[in-house]
Amino acid sequence: MIRTEQFIYTPREHEEEAASNSYVMSMVAIIAGLPLPIFNLIATLIFYLGNRKSTFFVRWHCTQALLSQFTLVILNSTAFWWTISIIFWEKSWDNYFFAYLLTVIIVNIAEFIATIYTAVQTRKGIHVAWWFYGTLTNLVCKPRI
């Protein structure tokens, strides 16, 4: 699910720090934004916008962090509104609801661990690409000529 790749150039110290921070940002947002999942996305988006004119290494990792947050926001929002609909709009509890909650929790934990690992590795200058998100980032984030 996570692969270490050779980046097209060797990033400098300040690039490693900024790229690593994009993951730290989304991690802090996960902790702060648990009740309202949209905070994760907003925090990562702000960090992405602040670094969109930065070097390729930083932009690449900000984009990967941002894209991964989109999926989490959709999954967490669905869980949030499903729970609200049960409490306020007379929907009933069922096994699919609890299974969904558990799956979303597993995804959040996996994402959390992957984020910590990637933040540490990126800080060391190691380029870490995630399954699907890394490939997608390669597609949308290109080096400036």
Next chain:
Amino acid sequence: MKKQVIIEGILLALLFLVTWIGLAQVDWLRILKVETVTSKTEKKLGDIFLETFKKSDQEINNLQVTRGIDSIVQHICHANGIDFNRIKTHVLLNDQVNAFALPDGHLVIYTGLISKVANQEELTGVICHEIAHIELHHVMKKLIKEIGLSVLISLGSGNASGEILRESTKLLSSSAYDRKLEKEADIKAVDYLIQAQINPDHFANFLDRLSENDDRMYAYLGWINTHPDAKERAKYITSYSHSKGNRYLKILSDTGWQALRDGALR
């Protein structure tokens, strides 16, 4: 590159779906004891609310009344595959034209309603409507929506204040379910009536008559006040029940019905 993104995306979505559906095969409701907690709380709440009503209104234990009401409820339950023991009927001495469902299958009927209906079919229609609320789990849904699950649990465990109990009691007897739930209960009631071979037109007539009557006497009509848009409801009940059944019967004999009424009015 695009093809690789699509393949990886589909695989990721599949992994999510397989995990979700796989976990859904586990009986979480049983493991987390959701049903047990809910039914225990519901039972306690039903007992608490019933006791509160019985404190202000005396329960009628006249055999003519209880046997008559039980015969009606038993006939409806038997015809519709409902567990008769789940419906606990109570007739309370009160002039209000009212009937309502409480948690844990308690069905309260005021003597005022028995005296105001024109015939046993009208009373059966109202009883079917309330049984529908019970069977469709509307009572707990309404309580959870209006006062919240945490308050209900504290009420069930005896930790809530008297004020909360008073408000909740008032909510159950004197405020309506929302329009969607009322319609659901009306339609279900018509189904019950038809299955039990009771003419549903009488239920519609009851609603229609009460909605049209602006006599001062009717200002005290609890059931109709808590069930607004009676005229519209009478219309869709008639329309829904149209050509659904044609062989009707009476649950109680004329003397049995008269005895029930006399017992309630005494």
